[in-house]
Amino acid sequence: MKLERLKLYNFKNYAEAEMNFEGSIHCFYGKNASGKTNILDAIHYLGFTKSYFTGGDKPTIRFGEENFSITGRFTTPTGVTENIKVSLKSPGQKKVSRNDKDYQRFSDHIGQFPVVMISPSDSDLINNGSEVRRKYFDSVISQFDATYLENLIRYNKALSHRNRLLKIMKDKRMQNRAQLEVWDQQLMEYAVAIFEKRVEYNKLFSKHHAEMHSRLTDETEIASVEYDSSLMENDMKSLLDESFQSDLQAGFTTKGVHRDDYFFYINEHRARRYASQGQQKSYLLALKMAQYMITNEKTGHKPILLFDDVFDKLDPFRVQMMIKMLCQDPFGQVFITDTHKLRIEDIIGAVSPIQLFKVENGTVKADE
Ligand SMILES: Nc1ncnc2c1ncn2[C@@H]1O[C@H](COP(=O)(O)OP(=O)(O)O)[C@@H](O)[C@H]1O
Ligand SMILES: [Mg+2]
Incomplete structure (x- = not known):
């Protein structure tokens, strides 16, 4: 094209x-x-x-x-x-x-x-909160996996309904677990689908990223992208059950794939804390080139x-x-x-x- x-x-x-x-x-x-x-x-x-x-x-x-x-x-x-x-x-x-x-x-x-954009503002991916990284990986995946995008949209809809109810319960100082049931069911269904795809694509992303990074740094450094989710240890149902009281207190859903994160490592050290500006730049460039390779592979x-x-x-x-x-x-x-x-x-x-x-x-x- x-x-x-x-x-x-x-x-x-x-x-x-x-x-x-x-x-x-x-x-x-x-x-x-x-x-x-x-x-x-x-x-x-x-x-x-x-x-x-x-x-x-x-x-x-x-x-x-x-x-x-x-x-x-x-x-x-x-x-x-x-x-x-x-x-x-x-x-x-x-x-x-x-x-x-x-x-x-x-x-x-x-x-x-x-298209793949590479810009100085990409440093936000390293320095900002988890939302920026989730959004980035979600947008990369959405370019080639329409079902993933659908599931994400449905999950977020169910989440905002559930959060609205939690907020009302918090404000009125009442609790009604049964009222949340319909949204819990949906969150459970879509969370699993999202989680499994994030695991799958992170493996692919990591492979390309490590290759690109080693190419850009003359093979002097080893870099990795690690996906972190509370669904690695628990299923969504037990997460929702266990966090019901803290959700009520907060007035929103505190656990789920909407809180996932990605950790960036260079030579086993967190890039945000330990990498120099130059190292961060190479890391991000490799990330975008990995995005390129995956998008090319998946979309043709x-x-x-x-x-x-x-x-x-x-x-x-x-x-x-x-x-x-x-x-x-x-x-x-x-x-x-x-x-x-x-x-x-x-x-x-x-x-x-x-x-x-x-x-x-x-x-x-x-x-x-
Ligand atoms: N909606 C807009 N209408 C008119 N000018 C705009 C608008 N949005 C941004 N600009 C102008 O575009 C210029 C920045 O362009 P940009 O492409 O970022 O420049 P650069 O050549 O430095 O990359 C600024 O002068 C800014 O005021
Ligand atoms: Mg410019």
Whole structure:
């Protein structure tokens, strides 16, 4: 799957822009706040129907405007053209279409045009709470396992019903275990399905991640991703039974797969506490490359890779090693942003043909 043309209309700081892509590696250069990251985010929208950076669609409408659209023309490996359009008509009326046909459910689109974003904000995965990591792994899995996504949505619905009842019981200082029964049943059913898939995919993820990490660090370090869930020792029923009193006190469900976490280790030490900035960066890069490999394996599509300012702090040798790897199978199209044109030309251009775009104040222009 290759993106051949991208059109933006009232998207963030772009009034109107159009780009045509040739070759496989495309680089955007320009000053800070000129609009480089916004282009990558637009491509992310085409794959995931939403922004990588902002929650909700409203912040992406150009200031003072009422709607935006992003249109992408893709070609498949067999030469078929696919037009994807994401548009928003205020207020909150989002449409996603494929070849002019609107999707009824956006989740049907997820995974058809996969993308992998690599950004400096990925450090949140190491430094923030468990929710960020759960959401990340859930979104990776959802790109290729629709049943998983369905189960997750159903689990979360049952959970919010149960939490609402617990909150009422807490406020009214009453308890009625039987009232929760219907939601307990659902949580039990979906928790098992979610747990089993997380275990399965974590094994696959760990395998790819360890390989990538050792490649990126010249085999000097061993890295692992470990999945942690209270369902490893208990079944959901006993967890709900045992925590009923503490759930009542809290006013929400304290145990279950919604509290799972993933632990990141480098040489058996927790990355958050012991790894240097450089080590964390390699770890996260390997994580995203593992995401790439799994998505490729499971969907049969080559995801589009988006590198946002990532080569900024890697040494030139490592950047060239990365680019050489990206020029080989199973990698496909790559988009890169950087503040320095010369750095792109000298380092990336030395090992691969590249297409350069100058970004300036909400305009994009291909270099002559
Ligand atoms: N909804 C919006 N409307 C207009 N401008 C926006 C909107 N959202 C973000 N911007 C602007 O986009 C610019 C940042 O673009 P970005 O792509 O992050 O720059 P960079 O080239 O540094 O990656 C900022 O100047 C910001 O104010
Ligand atoms: Mg940027």
